[in-house]
Amino acid sequence: MKYDVVVIGGGPAGMSAGVESSRNGAKTLIIERNPFLGGILKQCIHNGFGLHYFKEEFTGPEYAQKFIELVNKEKNLDVLTNTFVTKIDGTNVEITTEFGKKVVEAKALVLAMGCRERTAGNILLTGSRPSGIFTAGEAQRLVNIQGKLPGKNVVVLGSGDIGLVMARRLTLQGASVKAVLEINPTTSGLRRNIVQCLEDFNIPLLLKTTIFEVVGKNRVEGVYYGSVDERYNKIEATKKFLPCDTIILSVGLVPETDLIDMQINPKTKSVFVNDYLQSEKEGVFVCGNVLHVHDLVDNVSMEGALAGKNASDYALNRLKKGKQYALSHSTEISYTVPTMIHSGEGTAVIKFRVRTKITKSYFVLKNAKGEVVAKKYVMACLPGEMQTFEVDRSLINSNLVLEVAGL
Amino acid sequence: MQKVYDVAVFGGGVVGAMIFSDLSRAGYKAVLIEKELDVATGMSKANSGLVHAGFDAKPNTLKAILNVRGNKMYPAVCKRLGVKLKNCGAFVVGDNLDAVKELYNRGMQNGVKNLFVLNRKELLSALPNISDNITCGLFAKDACIVDPYLLTICLAEEGVVNGGAVALDYQTSSVIKKGNAFEISGSRGKILARRIINCAGAGYNDIASLIGSEQYQTEFRRGEYYVLDNSEGNIVPSTVFPLPTKAGKGVLVTPTVDGNILVGPTSYESDYDTKTTDFGLQDIRAKVPLMLKNVNLSKTIRVFAGVRVITGDDFIITNSKKVENVCNIAGICSPGLSCAPAISEYVIKKLLGLEYKAKADAVKIKPYLRLKDLSITAQNKLIKQNPDYGKIVCKCEGISVGEIVDAINRPIRPVTMDGVKRRIRAGMGRCQGGFCSDKVARILAKENKMKIEDVVKEHKGGYYLFGDLGGR
Structure with a gap:
């Protein structure tokens, strides 16, 4: 099998990349391990998707369906479901299916494998290791796909969006959600989810609080929990017992880089890319949550489209780039994607997050001489919210720094 | 009439499963009794997975003799079962050459072959990331790593395919001598057996009290571990120990046969409780950099703990003096896994006086397919x-x-x-x-x-x- 572009992953990033690549004239293949396209959207049956991309509110499966229809319309676009990529070699991939293993050759590759959830082991959750500890996504799949109830008396650890959504979902299914514990002084989920999923259901949110110890031999019987100090040390004097049969973990997402053999950026836990979303490996483009974990699927779709466009241009020998410069950032900013940026034609998109809450300031992009190349006013932004900054490539002629400046 | 087994083995850990398999392969009718839903759910699932060379144990103890013998027996056992065994060797590193030499001499007395005392330069060529304070070490070429639970499972399976029976989820309520056999009663019916081997691990004393055989004062020591992602699998080529202390062999770093890295264990007195603790994990975090520089604990995928059952300085492997035809196997802590094949041989030949050699028509299990x-x-x-x-x-x-x-x-x-x-x-x-x-x-x-x-x-x-x- 030979294609111009192969996209690994049929979630929102991969579908969008595949559609864009095909529209751009490249013979494209999307490889998906599940029996269906849509990725994790399929189990996100709550609403709130698509407001930015479609200017209309959808549930996850509805949003996915919009893209599945776009995929189906494309003549240049093939889809392989129930197919696992077991190896990446340059821009070629080894796939495993019920029909055997084989190699698919491609001129360009788009990596869109999404992310995975951090586990009890990742966060060094201590105590016993009984049945009844789920990641939020796993619990969500049990409820929304399999129609099974993972627990009746639930403690949610972490305030990630899936955890908040699951607190509501389990409450609606008759479970009692005892509390959501967040070790940080601020929540990591979206504000709207705090209101709609916790406050509307009177579920207590305890900040600067975490599980000290899991109790239970066979099934979870409860947790010892309490407060932490500024350095995240557990304050023993605050320790209390909370009976429950289930712990749901919503403690962060990590890009799914299993198949990627490249240098990893410790900040994004993924690879370094330039403003064409091209990695250090020739012909390999990266987008969506495997590149950096997004807050909104709308942004994932847009990033996927950009990767699909550039990958197909690359495969068809149409990708014209100017000179490459480095993009760094000041300490108020926790990371940027990309970390390399080109001069030339068109607009480069910079995505980033701030380290702490920023109000009434400017994001400014400075060149090597310290001159402001571009700036953007920011009313207020939180670390949980991904920021976007666009810059005209014709203005770029040196290494750049992204900074926060007062008014 | 109900079937009378030649031997009933209490405890589906690695020692019980090994004895069960060896007896079955030699043609005896054996039954393995386990209180949990599966074999390998106690100490045999939560340990370092090491087959030690045998230099650490005090000379002339059962630990020393059976470890050196067990190490030699392992390749054949694993080959027979199709279980992965990797002869990656083990290093003991530190800053005290006398202590290293003492270990070397002890190893020699125990009959361990292929031991080498190394200086820092020699260590660095094998372990480029040893800490700056490390000046010397010992290399034991014969040390291996093994998958301890798959080994135990395969042994129990091997006993079954050779005619043995396994009674899982069996809560024993009484053991009564009736004629020349024991009548074992429990949650899943009665079992008759002429001889009993009690190697029930943490449950040894419970079973001994039902039999009326010797009980031993037991101490539990919890060992906590980090399991690192297989992306870290190459940080050490071999098992690396610090120089041992009174508390045990210390916090080691070892590859596993499946490509992960284990870091641990701690050693604290505890109840029989396999919980992990912040204190224990912090202790490991503090100790590892004294030995190796490149152990990235942020790559942890799981933490776990196992509990060692300790009855004094040496293993207890003896025929009961109180009840005839009962064999007591207690306190099988480290290096119990390493010793398991030799414990089985010793028990069957010396203590039971039975035939150890497998029959010519002994059956092999089908290896697990990966x-x-x-x-x-x-x-x-x-x-x-x-x-x-x-x-x-x-x-x-x-x-x-x-x-x-x-x-x-x-x-x-x-x-x-x-x-x-x-x-x-x-x-x-x-x-x-x-x-x-x-x-x-x-x-x-x-x-x-x-x-x-x-x-x-x-x-x-x-x-x-x-x-x-x-x-x-």
């Missing part, structure tokens, strides 16, 4: 025969539906999710089952013709989920 260990051609051939081998369920470890189905349809069928995990590693990888445990639970339920609501993780009552939405 597709990714095969060539692409061989994999494609298998997938063609059975498309389930091409349907990957556990993405982290690359395990297919077919491999899971095979792992369930074995001489001892796993009924728990952890049982599947220990057999075929589905859920053992970096996502820790986040993506696959519901699929594994469904396959397990289907193959065992049970409802998914009845599937448990490890212990009875440890249900995976609570039934359909809306209640049942």
